[in-house]
Amino acid sequence: MTEERAEKFLELFNKGKEFTEELLRENQRLRYRLASLETEGTAGFNEEVQRLRSEVQQLTEENRRIAQRFKEVEEENKDFANRYIEVEEQNNNLANLYVASYQLHSTLDFREVIQIVQEIVINLIGAESFAILLLDEKTNELKAIASEGEDVMPGIESISTRLGDGILGSVAKTGESYYINQDLEDGGKVSLDKPLAAVPLKIKEHVIGLVVIYKLLQQKDSFSAVDYELFSLLAAHAATAIFSSKLYSQSERKLNTIQSFLDLLTTTS
Amino acid sequence: MDNANFLVVEDSPTMRQLISFSLKRFRNARILEAVDGVDALKKLSGPDRIDLILTDINMPVMDGLKLVSLVRQNAQLKNIPIIIITTEGAEEDRERGLALGANAYISKPIQSSHLIKTISELLAAV
Numbered sequence: 001m002t003e004e005r006a007e008k009f010l011e012l013f014n015k016g017k018e019f020t021e022e023l024l025r026e027n028q029r030l031r032y033r034l035a036s037l038e039t040e041g042t043a044g045f046n047e048e049v050q051r052l053r054s055e056v057q058q059l060t061e062e063n064r065r066i067a068q069r070f071k072e073v074e075e076e077n078k079d080f081a082n083r084y085i086e087v088e089e090q091n092n093n094l095a096n097l098y099v100a101s102y103q104l105h106s107t108l109d110f111r112e113v114i115q116i117v118q119e120i121v122i123n124l125i126g127a128e129s130f131a132i133l134l135l136d137e138k139t140n141e142l143k144a145i146a147s148e149g150e151d152v153m154p155g156i157e158s159i160s161t162r163l164g165d166g167i168l169g170s171v172a173k174t175g176e177s178y179y180i181n182q183d184l185e186d187g188g189k190v191s192l193d194k195p196l197a198a199v200p201l202k203i204k205e206h207v208i209g210l211v212v213i214y215k216l217l218q219q220k221d222s223f224s225a226v227d228y229e230l231f232s233l234l235a236a237h238a239a240t241a242i243f244s245s246k247l248y249s250q251s252e253r254k255l256n257t258i259q260s261f262l263d264l265l266t267t268t269s
Numbered sequence: 270m271d272n273a274n275f276l277v278v279e280d281s282p283t284m285r286q287l288i289s290f291s292l293k294r295f296r297n298a299r300i301l302e303a304v305d306g307v308d309a310l311k312k313l314s315g316p317d318r319i320d321l322i323l324t325d326i327n328m329p330v331m332d333g334l335k336l337v338s339l340v341r342q343n344a345q346l347k348n349i350p351i352i353i354i355t356t357e358g359a360e361e362d363r364e365r366g367l368a369l370g371a372n373a374y375i376s377k378p379i380q381s382s383h384l385i386k387t388i389s390e391l392l393a394a395v
Contacts, residue, residue: 085382092381095290103283119283122356126378219358219376 306331341370
Protein backbone atom coordinates (compact mmCIF):
# COMPACT_ATOMS: atom_id res chain seq x y z
CA MET A 1 0.00 0.00 0.00
CA THR A 2 2.76 2.30 0.95
CA GLU A 3 4.64 1.29 -2.22
CA GLU A 4 1.63 1.99 -4.38
CA ARG A 5 1.31 5.43 -2.86
CA ALA A 6 5.01 6.07 -3.31
CA GLU A 7 4.75 5.13 -7.00
CA LYS A 8 1.77 7.43 -7.53
CA PHE A 9 3.68 10.22 -5.80
CA LEU A 10 6.73 9.50 -7.93
CA GLU A 11 4.57 9.50 -11.06
CA LEU A 12 3.03 12.78 -10.01
CA PHE A 13 6.45 14.18 -9.24
CA ASN A 14 7.75 13.14 -12.64
CA LYS A 15 4.78 14.71 -14.38
CA GLY A 16 5.44 17.89 -12.39
CA LYS A 17 9.09 17.74 -13.38
CA GLU A 18 8.23 17.29 -17.05
CA PHE A 19 5.77 20.16 -16.88
CA THR A 20 8.32 22.41 -15.19
CA GLU A 21 10.93 21.47 -17.78
CA GLU A 22 8.47 22.22 -20.54
CA LEU A 23 7.69 25.57 -18.94
CA LEU A 24 11.36 26.37 -18.72
CA ARG A 25 11.86 25.52 -22.39
CA GLU A 26 8.90 27.66 -23.42
CA ASN A 27 10.26 30.47 -21.29
CA GLN A 28 13.64 30.08 -22.96
CA ARG A 29 12.03 30.09 -26.40
CA LEU A 30 9.97 33.16 -25.65
CA ARG A 31 12.97 35.02 -24.24
CA TYR A 32 14.91 34.18 -27.35
CA ARG A 33 12.02 35.32 -29.55
CA LEU A 34 11.72 38.55 -27.56
CA ALA A 35 15.41 39.17 -27.87
CA SER A 36 15.35 38.59 -31.62
CA LEU A 37 12.25 40.81 -31.99
CA GLU A 38 13.99 43.56 -30.00
CA THR A 39 17.04 43.35 -32.26
CA GLU A 40 14.89 43.44 -35.40
CA GLY A 41 12.89 46.47 -34.06
CA THR A 42 15.96 48.58 -33.25
CA ALA A 43 17.48 47.93 -36.65
CA GLY A 44 14.22 49.02 -38.40
CA PHE A 45 13.94 52.11 -36.28
CA ASN A 46 17.54 53.04 -36.98
CA GLU A 47 16.97 52.52 -40.69
CA GLU A 48 13.91 54.79 -40.61
CA VAL A 49 15.83 57.45 -38.71
CA GLN A 50 18.66 57.17 -41.22
CA ARG A 51 16.20 57.50 -44.12
CA LEU A 52 14.50 60.51 -42.56
CA ARG A 53 17.83 62.13 -41.82
CA SER A 54 18.88 61.69 -45.42
CA GLU A 55 15.55 63.11 -46.58
CA VAL A 56 15.94 66.14 -44.29
CA GLN A 57 19.42 66.65 -45.65
CA GLN A 58 18.14 66.51 -49.23
CA LEU A 59 15.32 68.93 -48.41
CA THR A 60 17.75 71.27 -46.68
CA GLU A 61 19.99 71.17 -49.74
CA GLU A 62 17.03 71.79 -52.03
CA ASN A 63 15.88 74.62 -49.78
CA ARG A 64 19.37 76.14 -49.94
CA ARG A 65 19.37 75.80 -53.73
CA ILE A 66 15.91 77.43 -53.98
CA ALA A 67 16.99 80.25 -51.64
CA GLN A 68 20.09 80.77 -53.78
CA ARG A 69 18.01 80.78 -56.98
CA PHE A 70 15.53 83.16 -55.36
CA LYS A 71 18.42 85.47 -54.52
CA GLU A 72 19.71 85.23 -58.09
CA VAL A 73 16.25 85.92 -59.52
CA GLU A 74 15.87 88.86 -57.16
CA GLU A 75 19.23 90.23 -58.36
CA GLU A 76 18.18 89.69 -61.98
CA ASN A 77 14.93 91.45 -61.20
CA LYS A 78 16.82 94.42 -59.77
CA ASP A 79 19.05 94.45 -62.84
CA PHE A 80 16.00 94.41 -65.10
CA ALA A 81 14.41 97.24 -63.11
CA ASN A 82 17.60 99.31 -63.40
CA ARG A 83 17.89 98.43 -67.07
CA TYR A 84 14.26 99.47 -67.56
CA ILE A 85 14.99 102.86 -65.99
CA GLU A 86 18.07 103.23 -68.21
CA VAL A 87 16.09 102.31 -71.31
CA GLU A 88 13.38 104.77 -70.28
CA GLU A 89 15.99 107.51 -69.95
CA GLN A 90 17.55 106.59 -73.29
CA ASN A 91 14.10 106.59 -74.83
CA ASN A 92 13.45 110.00 -73.33
CA ASN A 93 16.75 111.36 -74.62
CA LEU A 94 16.12 109.91 -78.08
CA ALA A 95 12.66 111.48 -78.09
CA ASN A 96 14.19 114.82 -77.11
CA LEU A 97 16.77 114.49 -79.84
CA TYR A 98 14.17 113.45 -82.39
CA VAL A 99 11.88 116.37 -81.56
CA ALA A 100 14.77 118.83 -81.52
CA SER A 101 16.16 117.69 -84.88
CA TYR A 102 12.65 117.54 -86.35
CA GLN A 103 12.04 121.14 -85.29
CA LEU A 104 15.47 122.31 -86.43
CA HIS A 105 14.98 120.89 -89.92
CA SER A 106 11.34 121.92 -90.18
CA THR A 107 12.15 125.34 -91.59
CA LEU A 108 14.62 127.07 -93.88
CA ASP A 109 14.03 130.47 -92.33
CA PHE A 110 17.29 131.54 -90.70
CA ARG A 111 15.71 133.56 -87.84
CA GLU A 112 13.28 130.74 -87.14
CA VAL A 113 16.12 128.21 -86.95
CA ILE A 114 17.99 130.44 -84.49
CA GLN A 115 14.79 130.77 -82.43
CA ILE A 116 14.44 126.96 -82.33
CA VAL A 117 18.09 126.57 -81.27
CA GLN A 118 17.41 129.02 -78.43
CA GLU A 119 14.30 127.08 -77.36
CA ILE A 120 16.26 123.84 -77.36
CA VAL A 121 19.13 125.27 -75.31
CA ILE A 122 16.66 126.63 -72.74
CA ASN A 123 14.25 123.71 -72.58
CA LEU A 124 16.45 120.69 -73.17
CA ILE A 125 19.83 121.77 -71.90
CA GLY A 126 18.40 123.98 -69.15
CA ALA A 127 20.43 127.11 -69.81
CA GLU A 128 19.42 130.49 -68.46
CA SER A 129 22.14 132.62 -69.99
CA PHE A 130 23.77 131.72 -73.30
CA ALA A 131 24.81 133.03 -76.70
CA ILE A 132 24.93 131.66 -80.22
CA LEU A 133 28.03 132.81 -82.08
CA LEU A 134 28.62 132.46 -85.80
CA LEU A 135 31.99 132.50 -87.51
CA ASP A 136 32.58 135.00 -90.29
CA GLU A 137 34.96 133.10 -92.53
CA LYS A 138 36.12 136.25 -94.31
CA THR A 139 37.26 138.02 -91.15
CA ASN A 140 37.78 134.89 -88.99
CA GLU A 141 35.69 136.55 -86.34
CA LEU A 142 33.10 134.95 -84.07
CA LYS A 143 30.11 137.17 -83.37
CA ALA A 144 27.01 136.71 -81.23
CA ILE A 145 23.88 136.56 -83.38
CA ALA A 146 21.46 135.63 -80.59
CA SER A 147 21.56 135.54 -76.82
CA GLU A 148 19.43 134.98 -73.73
CA GLY A 149 19.90 136.08 -70.13
CA GLU A 150 21.56 139.43 -70.75
CA ASP A 151 20.65 140.49 -67.21
CA VAL A 152 22.75 137.64 -65.79
CA MET A 153 25.71 138.20 -68.12
CA PRO A 154 25.80 141.77 -69.38
CA GLY A 155 27.49 142.20 -72.75
CA ILE A 156 26.54 138.68 -73.87
CA GLU A 157 24.60 140.07 -76.85
CA SER A 158 27.71 141.70 -78.33
CA ILE A 159 30.38 139.01 -77.79
CA SER A 160 33.00 139.12 -80.49
CA THR A 161 36.28 137.24 -80.63
CA ARG A 162 38.82 136.16 -83.18
CA LEU A 163 39.34 132.54 -84.21
CA GLY A 164 41.98 131.04 -81.93
CA ASP A 165 41.75 133.74 -79.27
CA GLY A 166 40.83 132.76 -75.70
CA ILE A 167 38.55 129.86 -74.78
CA LEU A 168 35.87 130.69 -77.34
CA GLY A 169 38.35 131.22 -80.17
CA SER A 170 40.21 128.00 -79.44
CA VAL A 171 36.98 125.94 -79.22
CA ALA A 172 36.07 127.29 -82.67
CA LYS A 173 39.55 126.55 -83.97
CA THR A 174 40.00 123.05 -82.55
CA GLY A 175 36.36 121.96 -82.75
CA GLU A 176 36.67 120.48 -79.24
CA SER A 177 33.89 121.22 -76.72
CA TYR A 178 34.76 123.05 -73.53
CA TYR A 179 33.01 122.33 -70.22
CA ILE A 180 33.46 123.25 -66.63
CA ASN A 181 30.96 122.57 -63.90
CA GLN A 182 28.69 125.10 -62.24
CA ASP A 183 31.22 125.43 -59.41
CA LEU A 184 34.36 126.54 -61.11
CA GLU A 185 37.27 124.23 -60.36
CA ASP A 186 39.73 127.07 -59.88
CA GLY A 187 37.26 129.09 -57.83
CA GLY A 188 37.13 131.76 -60.52
CA LYS A 189 33.99 133.43 -61.80
CA VAL A 190 32.20 132.82 -65.07
CA SER A 191 32.89 135.70 -67.40
CA LEU A 192 32.20 136.52 -71.04
CA ASP A 193 35.42 134.83 -72.12
CA LYS A 194 35.24 132.07 -69.49
CA PRO A 195 31.87 130.33 -69.88
CA LEU A 196 30.45 127.18 -68.31
CA ALA A 197 30.38 125.47 -71.67
CA ALA A 198 31.23 126.19 -75.27
CA VAL A 199 30.13 123.68 -77.88
CA PRO A 200 31.15 124.04 -81.52
CA LEU A 201 28.49 124.06 -84.23
CA LYS A 202 30.20 121.65 -86.59
CA ILE A 203 29.35 120.18 -89.97
CA LYS A 204 31.73 117.24 -90.08
CA GLU A 205 35.01 118.96 -89.09
CA HIS A 206 33.99 122.38 -90.33
CA VAL A 207 33.11 124.75 -87.44
CA ILE A 208 30.52 127.39 -88.34
CA GLY A 209 29.94 128.80 -84.85
CA LEU A 210 29.49 128.11 -81.14
CA VAL A 211 26.82 127.75 -78.51
CA VAL A 212 28.20 129.28 -75.34
CA ILE A 213 26.52 128.76 -71.96
CA TYR A 214 27.13 131.10 -69.02
CA LYS A 215 24.50 130.06 -66.50
CA LEU A 216 22.19 127.09 -66.03
CA LEU A 217 18.61 127.39 -64.79
CA GLN A 218 18.27 127.74 -61.03
CA GLN A 219 16.89 124.22 -60.68
CA LYS A 220 19.74 122.66 -62.62
CA ASP A 221 22.87 122.32 -60.49
CA SER A 222 25.28 121.09 -63.12
CA PHE A 223 25.57 119.30 -66.44
CA SER A 224 24.64 115.64 -66.23
CA ALA A 225 26.58 112.92 -68.04
CA VAL A 226 23.96 112.67 -70.76
CA ASP A 227 23.98 116.46 -71.32
CA TYR A 228 27.42 116.34 -72.91
CA GLU A 229 26.33 113.75 -75.45
CA LEU A 230 22.95 115.37 -76.07
CA PHE A 231 24.50 118.80 -76.39
CA SER A 232 27.02 117.65 -79.00
CA LEU A 233 24.35 115.84 -81.02
CA LEU A 234 22.03 118.84 -80.86
CA ALA A 235 24.88 121.14 -81.86
CA ALA A 236 25.52 119.00 -84.95
CA HIS A 237 21.85 119.20 -85.96
CA ALA A 238 21.75 122.91 -85.17
CA ALA A 239 24.86 123.48 -87.30
CA THR A 240 23.38 121.84 -90.41
CA ALA A 241 20.04 123.61 -89.88
CA ILE A 242 21.74 127.01 -89.48
CA PHE A 243 24.02 126.39 -92.46
CA SER A 244 21.17 125.22 -94.73
CA SER A 245 18.91 128.12 -93.77
CA LYS A 246 21.76 130.58 -94.31
CA LEU A 247 22.47 129.12 -97.75
CA TYR A 248 18.79 129.14 -98.56
CA SER A 249 18.35 132.80 -97.59
CA GLN A 250 21.45 133.70 -99.63
CA SER A 251 20.13 131.84 -102.67
CA GLU A 252 16.72 133.46 -102.17
CA ARG A 253 18.39 136.87 -102.15
CA LYS A 254 20.37 136.01 -105.28
CA LEU A 255 17.25 134.68 -106.97
CA ASN A 256 15.39 137.89 -106.17
CA THR A 257 18.26 139.95 -107.55
CA ILE A 258 18.39 137.92 -110.77
CA GLN A 259 14.61 138.03 -111.05
CA SER A 260 14.64 141.82 -110.61
CA PHE A 261 17.39 142.08 -113.18
CA LEU A 262 15.45 139.92 -115.63
CA ASP A 263 12.29 141.98 -115.00
CA LEU A 264 14.27 145.11 -115.67
CA LEU A 265 15.66 143.69 -118.91
CA THR A 266 12.21 142.55 -120.04
CA THR A 267 10.68 145.94 -119.26
CA THR A 268 13.40 147.93 -121.02
CA SER A 269 13.35 145.75 -124.13
CA MET B 270 -5.92 106.66 -67.66
CA ASP B 271 -6.73 105.42 -71.14
CA ASN B 272 -8.53 107.69 -73.61
CA ALA B 273 -7.55 110.83 -71.72
CA ASN B 274 -7.77 114.22 -73.41
CA PHE B 275 -4.86 116.55 -72.69
CA LEU B 276 -4.51 120.26 -73.40
CA VAL B 277 -0.90 121.40 -73.83
CA VAL B 278 -0.53 125.17 -73.51
CA GLU B 279 2.92 126.29 -74.63
CA ASP B 280 4.16 128.99 -76.99
CA SER B 281 7.27 127.05 -78.04
CA PRO B 282 6.49 124.52 -80.80
CA THR B 283 9.51 122.46 -79.74
CA MET B 284 8.24 122.14 -76.17
CA ARG B 285 4.69 121.45 -77.37
CA GLN B 286 5.97 118.59 -79.48
CA LEU B 287 8.19 117.29 -76.68
CA ILE B 288 5.35 117.25 -74.17
CA SER B 289 2.96 115.72 -76.70
CA PHE B 290 5.54 113.04 -77.40
CA SER B 291 5.63 112.12 -73.71
CA LEU B 292 1.82 112.09 -73.49
CA LYS B 293 1.63 109.49 -76.24
CA ARG B 294 2.68 106.95 -73.59
CA PHE B 295 -0.95 107.06 -72.42
CA ARG B 296 -3.06 104.72 -74.49
CA ASN B 297 -5.43 106.47 -76.91
CA ALA B 298 -4.41 109.85 -75.53
CA ARG B 299 -5.82 112.80 -77.44
CA ILE B 300 -3.67 115.89 -77.37
CA LEU B 301 -4.96 119.38 -78.04
CA GLU B 302 -2.47 122.21 -78.30
CA ALA B 303 -2.78 125.91 -77.51
CA VAL B 304 -0.15 128.62 -78.00
CA ASP B 305 -1.18 130.85 -75.07
CA GLY B 306 -3.77 131.30 -72.32
CA VAL B 307 -6.40 132.84 -74.57
CA ASP B 308 -6.07 130.07 -77.12
CA ALA B 309 -6.33 127.56 -74.25
CA LEU B 310 -9.59 129.11 -72.97
CA LYS B 311 -11.04 128.84 -76.50
CA LYS B 312 -10.12 125.15 -76.62
CA LEU B 313 -11.57 124.63 -73.13
CA SER B 314 -14.88 126.17 -74.14
CA GLY B 315 -15.04 123.93 -77.22
CA PRO B 316 -16.84 120.60 -77.53
CA ASP B 317 -13.88 118.47 -76.43
CA ARG B 318 -13.74 117.17 -72.88
CA ILE B 319 -10.36 118.01 -71.32
CA ASP B 320 -9.06 115.71 -68.59
CA LEU B 321 -5.83 117.51 -67.77
CA ILE B 322 -4.12 120.79 -68.64
CA LEU B 323 -0.35 121.20 -68.95
CA THR B 324 0.68 124.83 -69.17
CA ASP B 325 3.81 126.94 -69.41
CA ILE B 326 3.95 130.20 -67.42
CA ASN B 327 5.75 132.64 -69.71
CA MET B 328 3.61 133.05 -72.80
CA PRO B 329 2.48 136.03 -74.86
CA VAL B 330 -1.13 137.36 -74.76
CA MET B 331 -2.07 135.49 -71.57
CA ASP B 332 0.41 133.76 -69.27
CA GLY B 333 -0.04 130.41 -67.55
CA LEU B 334 -0.73 131.81 -64.08
CA LYS B 335 -3.64 133.90 -65.37
CA LEU B 336 -4.95 130.82 -67.17
CA VAL B 337 -4.79 128.73 -63.98
CA SER B 338 -6.61 131.44 -62.07
CA LEU B 339 -9.38 131.75 -64.69
CA VAL B 340 -9.86 127.99 -64.96
CA ARG B 341 -10.23 127.70 -61.18
CA GLN B 342 -12.87 130.47 -61.18
CA ASN B 343 -14.94 128.76 -63.87
CA ALA B 344 -17.63 126.45 -62.48
CA GLN B 345 -17.44 124.05 -65.42
CA LEU B 346 -13.65 123.86 -65.59
CA LYS B 347 -12.51 124.26 -62.00
CA ASN B 348 -12.00 120.56 -61.32
CA ILE B 349 -9.65 119.90 -64.24
CA PRO B 350 -6.17 119.02 -62.92
CA ILE B 351 -3.49 121.49 -64.02
CA ILE B 352 0.26 120.95 -64.25
CA ILE B 353 2.53 123.95 -64.65
CA ILE B 354 5.68 123.23 -66.69
CA THR B 355 8.12 126.11 -66.61
CA THR B 356 11.70 127.32 -66.58
CA GLU B 357 10.89 129.31 -63.41
CA GLY B 358 12.41 127.10 -60.76
CA ALA B 359 12.37 129.40 -57.71
CA GLU B 360 10.43 128.19 -54.67
CA GLU B 361 8.29 131.35 -54.60
CA ASP B 362 7.26 130.72 -58.23
CA ARG B 363 6.24 127.18 -57.31
CA GLU B 364 4.29 128.37 -54.29
CA ARG B 365 2.55 131.07 -56.35
CA GLY B 366 1.53 128.54 -59.02
CA LEU B 367 0.21 126.05 -56.49
CA ALA B 368 -1.56 128.79 -54.52
CA LEU B 369 -3.43 129.82 -57.64
CA GLY B 370 -4.76 126.30 -57.96
CA ALA B 371 -2.28 124.29 -60.02
CA ASN B 372 -2.08 120.66 -58.91
CA ALA B 373 1.59 120.17 -59.75
CA TYR B 374 4.59 122.25 -60.71
CA ILE B 375 7.36 120.83 -62.88
CA SER B 376 10.55 122.73 -63.69
CA LYS B 377 12.26 122.49 -67.08
CA PRO B 378 14.17 120.68 -68.41
CA ILE B 379 11.47 118.07 -67.90
CA GLN B 380 12.10 114.41 -67.23
CA SER B 381 9.55 112.44 -69.18
CA SER B 382 9.30 109.75 -66.48
CA HIS B 383 8.57 112.39 -63.82
CA LEU B 384 5.92 113.99 -66.02
CA ILE B 385 4.23 110.63 -66.70
CA LYS B 386 4.24 109.75 -62.99
CA THR B 387 2.72 113.11 -62.02
CA ILE B 388 0.01 112.85 -64.67
CA SER B 389 -0.82 109.25 -63.68
CA GLU B 390 -1.20 110.25 -60.05
CA LEU B 391 -3.43 113.22 -60.88
CA LEU B 392 -5.65 111.23 -63.25
CA ALA B 393 -5.94 108.41 -60.73
CA ALA B 394 -7.03 110.87 -58.04
CA VAL B 395 -9.87 112.34 -60.16
